[in-house]
Amino acid sequence: MIGKYEIEIYNNRVHYFLTVRRNITILQGNSATGKTELIRLIGEYEQNGVSSGITVKCDVRCTVLTSVDWELRLGALKGSIVFIDETAAFIKSKRFAEMVRGADNYFVIVTRDDLNQLPYSVEEIYGLRTDISKYKRFRKVYNEIYKLYNTGVNTQLKPDLVLTEDSNSGNQCFAQIYNCPCEPAGGKSQVYNKIRRSENSSILVIIDGAAFGSEMGKVSRYLLQSNKNCVLYAPESFEYLILKSGIISVPDEVLQETFMFADSCRYLSWEEFYTSYLIESTAGTIYKYNKSQLGEAYRTTGTIRKIINVLPEQIRPDPESAG
Amino acid sequence: MLKIHYGELVSEKYIFNPDAFFNNTYEDDWIVDPLSIQMIKDIDGSEVVGPRAIDSPFLGLIPTERLSGGVKTLILMNKDQEHIFNASACGDNCAKWILHIARELQNRRKDLLIRLGYLMDFGTEPFEIEVENLGIIVHNGKELVETVLDNRLL
Numbered sequence A: 001m002i003g004k005y006e007i008e009i010y011n012n013r014v015h016y017f018l019t020v021r022r023n024i025t026i027l028q029g030n031s032a033t034g035k036t037e038l039i040r041l042i043g044e045y046e047q048n049g050v051s052s053g054i055t056v057k058c059d060v061r062c063t064v065l066t067s068v069d070w071e072l073r074l075g076a077l078k079g080s081i082v083f084i085d086e087t088a089a090f091i092k093s094k095r096f097a098e099m100v101r102g103a104d105n106y107f108v109i110v111t112r113d114d115l116n117q118l119p120y121s122v123e124e125i126y127g128l129r130t131d132i133s134k135y136k137r138f139r140k141v142y143n144e145i146y147k148l149y150n151t152g153v154n155t156q157l158k159p160d161l162v163l164t165e166d167s168n169s170g171n172q173c174f175a176q177i178y179n180c181p182c183e184p185a186g187g188k189s190q191v192y193n194k195i196r197r198s199e200n201s202s203i204l205v206i207i208d209g210a211a212f213g214s215e216m217g218k219v220s221r222y223l224l225q226s227n228k229n230c231v232l233y234a235p236e237s238f239e240y241l242i243l244k245s246g247i248i249s250v251p252d253e254v255l256q257e258t259f260m261f262a263d264s265c266r267y268l269s270w271e272e273f274y275t276s277y278l279i280e281s282t283a284g285t286i287y288k289y290n291k292s293q294l295g296e297a298y299r300t301t302g303t304i305r306k307i308i309n310v311l312p313e314q315i316r317p318d319p320e321s322a323g
Numbered sequence B: 001m002l003k004i005h006y007g008e009l010v011s012e013k014y015i016f017n018p019d020a021f022f023n024n025t026y027e028d029d030w031i032v033d034p035l036s037i038q039m040i041k042d043i044d045g046s047e048v049v050g051p052r053a054i055d056s057p058f059l060g061l062i063p064t065e066r067l068s069g070g071v072k073t074l075i076l077m078n079k080d081q082e083h084i085f086n087a088s089a090c091g092d093n094c095a096k097w098i099l100h101i102a103r104e105l106q107n108r109r110k111d112l113l114i115r116l117g118y119l120m121d122f123g124t125e126p127f128e129i130e131v132e133n134l135g136i137i138v139h140n141g142k143e144l145v146e147t148v149l150d151n152r153l154l
Helices: A035-052 A070-076 A094-100 A132-138 A169-177 A188-197 A213-225 A238-245 A252-256 A270-282 A301-309 B018-025 B034-044 B069-079 B092-107 B141-150
Strands: A005-010 A014-020 A024-027 A055-057 A061-064 A080-084 A106-110 A125-130 A141-147 A161-164 A182-184 A203-206 A230-233 B002-006 B047-050 B053-056 B060-062 B084-086 B112-116 B129-131 B136-138
Touching (some): A005 A035, A213 A230, A238 A270, A238 A301, B034 B053, B069 B084, B136 B141
Parallel strands (some): A161 A203, B002 B129
16 A cells, blocks of 8 residues: 545544554554544444444545454455554554555554554654644534654754664764764664663764654653763664665655555565665666665765765764764 | 553453443442542543533533543542553553552552553652562652663563
8 A cells, every 4th residue: 555645534523634654653642632532433434434423534444443353354454544442452463563564554553552563653653632722713623643753853963972773784874974983783672772871972873763663652761861962863764865865866756755655565664665765776786785784885975975965964974074 | 659560461450451441340439539530620621520421621421431541541540459450541641640549549558550561751750669570669750761671671
């Protein structure tokens, strides 16, 4: 499934607006913000259609998956947006993760617990909020989603340690960009440990935002509580940075409308899509991309400078210090 | 004392879905209890009309079964000490009430044991919480987060 979907759901009391653009969207946040009510409306509309008095506007089918015969139902669903409430215990199961991979569906999952088996994006974790101003005018509750994590870099940082998720090409590239140690954490689940153990005074953590969702709550909560001078930079992935840098020619829409290209049947996350796109589009050229080993063509001063140019200004190193 | 089991919990007393459990077990007097009335007002913004009717500013007059999952779980924590409830049904806005219920129970020499699957924000004031998996008592948010994550409980 590809595409971006605007969803509008309402009855005479509440009105929801959502936009879904990836295969996995997470809804969490405070109690009593209307998450369960949203699921209830979709479920009731499914059972009774227009007779429910509920309106659901979406270009594809919206459906609710409950614990009852979930494998059977999910196996039969295609081209749908599947809403799942936190009361469904199966969302943390290995079998569910297996069925999400390759599914021709998008999933909107209400959960505060991390789903460690699924690579969801930090960009697609939302809360629900009510627009009170509209309530006063229309006597109806207007609920919309908002991004729970601000993934922009707002703090100026000259790092004395750069942490990356792993030792792949990204790490090798950032080691050349920054004039300080660049250490791999050994996997996304190890990022917290590395930050916690580090005694460095300014740490830049570069993660693959497209798949770091399950770790984001833990790491950001720790950073809020600790006094570490640590900046989290979460581009979609290292491959995304290369594609954005202009080192190779990439049509604008691939990066601006990735939802039209990253088919959920083929890619579990946009990270997988960008990697695949980069490998395919550089095959047979001097920029042939290898995820585990950064090629020589990516290590030249010119290409490194192009990658530096797409980093946020606040964490950009001096051009002279980059090796 | 508030005791929290982080991560998965296997126990006959464990209630994974407090929302459904509440609907089928609540007593009328639970709803008109002064603490329940306060929590319903604070979390849901609703007034208790009676044991089976709630006046929601957004949804109108609703049955008790349509209270939020968070407030239902809080009421269960306060009224049913026979079970261990999944506090992941509660958002951060429930944290102060969980601490309050635990303090009230402590005055009656009882503990409150709950399960959490995420790092709920218990605020900036000092507190006393036992991380039940480890038997370690922590006193502030930083200690709590570090204890849970250092021991890979989540």
